[in-house]
Amino acid sequence: MTKKAIIVGAGYAGVAAAIYLNKKGKKDDLEITLIDRNSYHTLLTELHEVAGNRQDEETVRISLKEIFRDTRVNLVQDSIDHFDFDNKKLVGAKEEYKYDYCIVAIGSKPAFYGIPGxxxxxxxxxxxxxxxxxxxxxxxxxxxxxxxxxxxxxxxxxxxxxxxxxxxxxxxxxxxxxxxxxxxxxxxxxxxxxxxxxxxxxxxxxxxxxxxxxxxxxxxxxxxxxxxxxxxxxxxxxxxxxxxxxxxxxxxxxxxxxxGVCCSSEADALGLERQGRGGRVKVDETARTEHEGVYAVGDCGALADDSGNPYAAMVENAIQSGDGAAANILREIRGQKPERVEVTFHGTMVCIGNYFAVSEIMGKKLPSWLSVVMKFLVNVHYLFEIMGFRGPFNYLKNELVERRQDKHFIEKHYSTKMQAWWLFPLRMFMGFYWLLEGIKKVTEGWFTGPKLAEFSGLSRGYQLAADAVSAATGGGLRIDEIFDIKLKIVNLEVAYASKMIEGAAVTKDMFAKIDIFNFGSFNLVPWIMESWALSSQGWEMFFQITVTLVEIILGLLLLSGSLTFLASVGTLGMMAMFVTSTGLYYHTWWLGFAAIATMGGAGRAFGMDHYLLPWLNRVWESIWKSRKLKLFFPRQKKSIRKNKQK
The missing domain is CATH 3.50.50.60 (FAD/NAD(P)-binding domain)
Incomplete structure (x- = not known):
């Protein structure tokens, strides 16, 4: 028989409980309903940013439809006027709701302590x-x-x-x-x-x-x-x-x-025992109230620590108590005994404006700049938990690019917006370049015979390269160094490589090469090449085929505008590999700078990323929220039931 679990309140605790029940109770015959007077979840910890005009108001409210898309959670927009725990019934302004298990997560309200006016x-x-x-x-x-x-x-x-x-x-x-x-x-x-x-x-x-x-x-x-x-x-x-x-x-x-805060005014309709100055609902160690199957969590529940002191009204308590109550409901459904709800506080962070913060994480005091970073990371983690990749992306974009308050010199420049379609020609040019480079290697026989040793001549020393060319052409390879920066571990060299035939230079190309972990005669990359990549013909063929395929794949991804960010990162990786091994000729230097430019969403304009990235996020959400792989999604979106007035 299907069990009904109703969660009242879509704050931090209520949302956490609903997500937990959906994720962990997928094998249970359970109907999950989340009721809230609003159609959105509010990020209470970020309200000061809206009040202080740092962020637009839409950044702190997240549609419940977006959070619970592709889940089993039913959403109802209503306010509960009466809790009939004896008959396991909730009376709302619009409808009555029967339940088997109920999580009360109605939050708190400001406390005025009777101060006149x-x-x-x-x-x-x-x-x-x-x-x-x-x-x-x-x-x-x-x-x-x-x-x-x-x-x-x-x-x-x-x-x-x-x-x-x-x-x-x-x-x-x-x-x-x-x-x-x-x-x-x-x-x-x-x-x-x-x-x-x-x-x-x-x-x-x-x-x-x-x-x-x-x-x-x-x-x-x-x-x-x-x-x-x-x-x-x-x-x-x-x-x-x-x-x-x-x-x-x-x-x-x-x-x-x-x-200060006290229990929400909706708690007056509960008829449950209250305790403490804040009037929070009395619960036992499992977060359960005096009524069977009814739990009170978050700011409204007086869940206590080992010393009997109620946990502070903080987000960590809300999320962990919501998870704990949901876990105990699943235990009850499965015929198990509810367990103690443990709350572990990891730390606190307080931002005072944009550039200053204080924090205490796991008992450690962090410097101001790191405290600001930690505040960002905590918000990113929470938004990822409830929304997947879209949440952190939108949050960081709002904080780092679209912030309304005065910006310092560097921020004014890096937050300047540009339409992605301006990058379309550059992306296409990069794609054609990589595709043609890959096809060129195929036609030169990179799939049929060893070529990597010849291609990697510079990585094994200029003299080896010169000797190889001399033997093949009766000429030589002359290296004319322009300048170098030698830092022991990392050395940068810029030079001209001239191909000599009968004492005359027939070609002259400038190149750059970086030696990393260079200690005396030891050079890391050439050592890897000689002891691994070029150690046998089999390994040589494997690496040269891999390089060719990567170039072709990068070209196709960039041309189609698919996973452009990863393709751009791959381009930078290829450039790094070339500059530390064979050397990088100047006519390809532009690729590195172009890759940085195309990382900024170039595939969303006239590219598949416009469609692919939202779809991939939905696939991820289906896995993350419901532990199910879904590849096809119906056109209709999840709706919030808004019942007519009784």
């Missing part, structure tokens, strides 16, 4: 709509301030306060500090009029990190970004555009509240 007057950064609203409001403040003549109103418009010096608050104020410079310039405002304030009642910023990292972040924000940091300062009340603290008043039109 805060919920009514402050902005929060906890949803897609929040981020867009903050961004639009900040832009409006600068535009109004640019026209405002009243000094007090102008000051209030240009004063921005962020409440909470945790991860979200610090990242938000960091984005705002960078964007404010551009906004001030665009609205003819002296940036010295802009006041950025970070307020927290604790005694240091980023209290979850070690003190050394906390001090490092504090210093960067104050010294480099000009942020005022008010610690041990609690907000007592907010009245209109006035914040009242124990140390005085701050007049501002903007307070962004990032000082």
């Amino acid at each position: 805060l919920e009514e007057n402050a902005f929060t950064l906890w949803s897609f709509d929040d981020a867009v609203e903050i961004r639009n409001h900040i832009r409006d403040c600068f535009e109004k301030a640019g026209l405002e003549q009243d000094p007090q109103k102008r000051s209030s418009l240009l004063t921005f306060v962020v409440g909470g010096a945790g991860f979200t608050g610090v990242e938000m104020i960091g984005e705002l500090a960078h964007w404010s410079k551009k906004l001030a310039r665009e609205n003819n405002i002296d940036h010295s009029e802009v006041r950025l304030i970070l307020v927290d009642m604790l005694d240091r910023v980023l209290p979850a990190l070690e003190e050394k990292n906390s001090v490092k972040a504090h210093k960067y924000m104050t010294d480099k970004l000009g942020i005022e940091i008010m610690l041990q300062t609690g907000i007592n009340e907010m009245v209109g555009n006035k914040i009242i603290t124990a140390k005085g008043e701050i007049k501002t039109d903007t307070l962004i509240w990032c000082a």
Whole structure:
């Protein structure tokens, strides 16, 4: 009999649980349904980038249809108003849903701690709509301030306060500090009029990190970004555009509240036992609630560590608890006993603007530049898990090329866009070159007899090459060195090779050669050639046939525009092989530079990559998500059921 598993909430925990059930439960008779009020999954950890106008808002919301394409997961857009656990039924605004197993992953909401006026007057950064609203409001403040003549109103418009010096608050104020410079310039405002304030009642910023990292972040924000940091300062009340603290008043039109979360308001409809200040749902060590078959995960579930302390409301906890609950559901279906859900935190990273970050990974503090890289890698890994190659590609493109904020000199140049069809003639020319080179070798007998030794003469020393030519022609090969750079391990030589007949040069070609791992008389590449590639006629034939086939394949790939990036990398590899073995004549140097150019998507214009790459990504997704190889895909896309109102 088919079992029904319903997941409520498409946050980090809910998406992780749905992916796990689909991937690991493919042999189980299981119907999987994911219900959320929205049709998209929001990257909550990147909301500050939208609020600070670093990224377009579409970069932080990912269509659930795209995530669960080619899976067994049924998507329903609805909000659950009542959880009838006794009858194993969920009552939504549009329909009722029967289940055998339920994972509650409804997330959290900002906590206002009963501070008067805060919920009514402050902005929060906890949803897609929040981020867009903050961004639009900040832009409006600068535009109004640019026209405002009243000094007090102008000051209030240009004063921005962020409440909470945790991860979200610090990242938000960091984005705002960078964007404010551009906004001030665009609205003819002296940036010295802009006041950025970070307020927290604790005694240091980023209290979850070690003190050394906390001090490092504090210093960067104050010294480099000009942020005022008010610690041990609690907000007592907010009245209109006035914040009242124990140390005085701050007049501002903007307070962004990032000082803590509590269980989502939807949890009130659960009727489950809650615990702690945040009102999270009480669960046992398996993430199961007091009701059979019902699990609470992520920010709404109070899953505890060995000491009995609930795990922090962080992404790693959400993903791992979602996976753990899904695994226990599969165990129950298979008649096994649910197991303890273990959460392992690998580290934390906090980016303060574009170029600075602090992190603690596996107990190690990383330098700022590496922390920024790690933040990128973590996001790339997560997006790859839920979307395949498309997710990381789009993310890196948005972060490195399409970022909205001011860019430094190098970024302005490397992020300049060019239409791929301009590269079409170059790609075709490269393809013809490789194809003709391969065909030429076939006609010269590279498939029928040894040719590699003669072709590789330069790799075994100039004198050997000269002797070979002399014996064959009665002349010689004269090497006229132009210059060289000798670094012991790596040596670069540029010279003219002149073919001599009866003392006269009949040809003269410039070439370059790089010797790597060159120690005295030992040279790595010639050693490999002589002791392996040229060690026997069989090996020689194998390598020369391989080279010929590679040239033909590269030509066909480039001409058809198929896997152009790999073909371009292959071209660079061939150039590297030639320059370290036979030497590379100047009339082929252009190939290396052309290969770099065609790596940038040249096959998407008038090439098969336009169709092939999306198809390959779908094939990969089918393997990754469902552990099944699918080569053909129906035209219709996965839909989200939007039931009519009851």
